[in-house]
Amino acid sequence: MSVLSDSFGIASIAITESVADRTNAISLAGELLVASGKVTPEYIDSMLEAVEKFGPYIVIAPGIALAHGKPGDSVIKTGLSLLVIQQAIEFQHLQNDPVQLVFGLAATDHESHISVMAELAEFLSDPDKVKSLLTCSESEQIRDLLR
Amino acid sequence: MKIIAVCGMGIGTSVLLKLNAEKVLRMLDIEATVEAADMATARAASFDAQIVLTTPELVESLKGINAEIIAIDHFFDLEELNSKLSKALL
Incomplete structure (x- = not known):
């Protein structure tokens, strides 16, 4: 087990064929955080607000978004979720569209998740690992890759 | 030398930028x-900083800040961070 795989709670990973739009994708990643007990539903509003206010900057690399809100009362526990979208979706990002991986992130404060982020960055720096995430058809396969 | 990594909320993008910038440095x-x-504290935090790292979307909102602003497109591309930071610092 790693810090990274530990941060994905039960029911925090899902694969979907398609989503309606960017808002839908972020909401679904947020719902996975709710389902796995990391946040209350209000956190999803905070995730959507971040993108409305600051634009699609959460698309951190080609095809990868890191959707997150503000640390605060709606965060129960630091953790991650992952939505894999088989039909890539536009986030209106300048360089990194279209998006297929949407990570949801919840953090109780500005420090508690640093080690998780370090492992996530390490994982996502490896193009082969990113590619293999996209070929998974079951969430359990994704969980195995993250270990 | 002080560098600030800025994102909207200060927990996601900016933390990834910070981690990879530290590696490159x-x-x-x-x-x-x-x-x-985060965007709310960036101005205050950067008063004694030389460089602000951020994403291209946020550059406009950070204009006027008292440090050199560097926009990073691909956060996991250490090469990009390396060349942009070297250009600014070396």
């Missing part, structure tokens, strides 16, 4: 502290 043998900040 070690490679370049440059001594610097890198702090993550």
